[in-house]
Amino acid sequence: MTVLYKRVALIGLGLIASSMAHAMRAQGLAGEIVGHAKSAETRDIALEIGLCDRVCTTAAEAVQGADLVVLAVPVGAMAEIAGEIGPRIAKGATVTDVGSVKRAVIAAVAPLLPAHVTFIPGHPMAGTEYSGPRSGFATLFQNRWWLLTPLPGTDPARLERLRGLLTAIGARVDTMDADHHDLVLAVVSHTPHLIAYTMVGVADHLAQVSNSEVIQYSATGFRDFTRIAASDPTMWRDVFLTNKDAVLDVLGRFTEELFVLQRAIRMGDGDLLHAYFTRTRAIRRGIIEAGQDTSAPDFGRVASTKSTGS
């Protein structure tokens, strides 16, 4: 129970910020947790469930006297928030963010913060398909990566203090260059999400197959896609608009590769398909061995107890 920051200001009170609040409180890491959300409804819920010690109507008010400010708003809203809080941030404070893209956030936020503030961009690689102040839970970050993309010349002591907080709430922290981060994320997260959205859209538009059939018969494949396609639309719109270059690059490669497999199907090239499908198994084994997923069949989903019918 070491207090690492005297006052933490959470700007935005969605899944990530509310999980941070629960986790920091469970570990006694923050002297005081102050929150702000743009929506009055969100602020009311935060008050009702006691998410923060104080909930402020404006971001500028929330950051006053904070030694750590966490920007946990959609990527597209970062610049406006930075402009609003820049003049009010305490001298020597650390500012971090939790945006899923880093180059665009740095370009939007860094110029608007005063020189006496240390901005350490960050990205917790954890999430569920839920959002909002009620969706958070203290163990969200357990064994998940939290990438930091510090700017050149960042004070090592401040970087270590932030790393200490994130490690204490369960995350595994790594640092990398912002551009590399954005490419890695385009591969492991952004493009998979776009593809999942697309597949769900195709099913929705196909007239010969009803939506109720799609829903009923989703157990062998499709439902895995719908989970990630149920994520927050605003967050994802901003991700694609702000990580455009890397996403378009990876999408181009994806289409090429898909056409190779599509042609093999058309030509009846079973050997190519079998070799391709065999290779992908090895990557799955690597993910399980790295502790990034469960090896339980079907993700360990518990079978529904709903009664059977015909």
Added chain:
Amino acid sequence: MTVLYKRVALIGLGLIASSMAHAMRAQGLAGEIVGHAKSAETRDIALEIGLCDRVCTTAAEAVQGADLVVLAVPVGAMAEIAGEIGPRIAKGATVTDVGSVKRAVIAAVAPLLPAHVTFIPGHPMAGTEYSGPRSGFATLFQNRWWLLTPLPGTDPARLERLRGLLTAIGARVDTMDADHHDLVLAVVSHTPHLIAYTMVGVADHLAQVSNSEVIQYSATGFRDFTRIAASDPTMWRDVFLTNKDAVLDVLGRFTEELFVLQRAIRMGDGDLLHAYFTRTRAIRRGIIEAGQDTSAPDFGRVASTKSTGS
């Protein structure tokens, strides 16, 4: 505990057949369960774990005297098996299969079975990413759909008896035309699998991002794809080769749709993206309401207890 079939012959002893064996035994639905697998290793394992009452070296031997024969081999192997067992099947027996495509299986199998046998093609829409005789478990079919595509003129009494067995092991049974089945499956299962294989292949080939990075940072999206891309390569090769028309149709629609979203990203059309992503959320809700997936965040995955590190 009503014995519905005096002797059930399981041809092929993978995930589906071994789960059927466990489930039928748990409910006392079969007088005797006889099994056959092509691989001696699989037969040895089946004997070792007591999966069946008897394990036969040939399929022809296994089906003798059986009143229900279940063809649970890859779709590409169905014709050879049907040719082998056709002359040996008892008069009046019911034959069903568990292949993921139906039109091609009917074309391959039906002509090789004698007229006194009732062939009722079937497809259990349940599975995990595991395969082999040890992968089965009695509750695999609980609340999952099992589609039957009976041929015109099928004896209703025999259809009802098979339906009774499948319902007793937990499945929800529905019947439909084979062609419609193949299109529905192309949408909800086959195309999603191909796309997942492709995405995993793209990540594997991308030189700037190492496989260890892909594996480490897979938690926000990518790992969901790898689960289905770890499925049995032989089964999936056969699915794509035998459901070619429907898969190519759906893939064409998928590519069109993907290009619409890709163009929106390139042009910065945030409104289109937001509207698209909002619509897909509704389908996810439908799946949860239909009891075909868990609403627990992140599929109810249990966080790994592996120690944290940097």
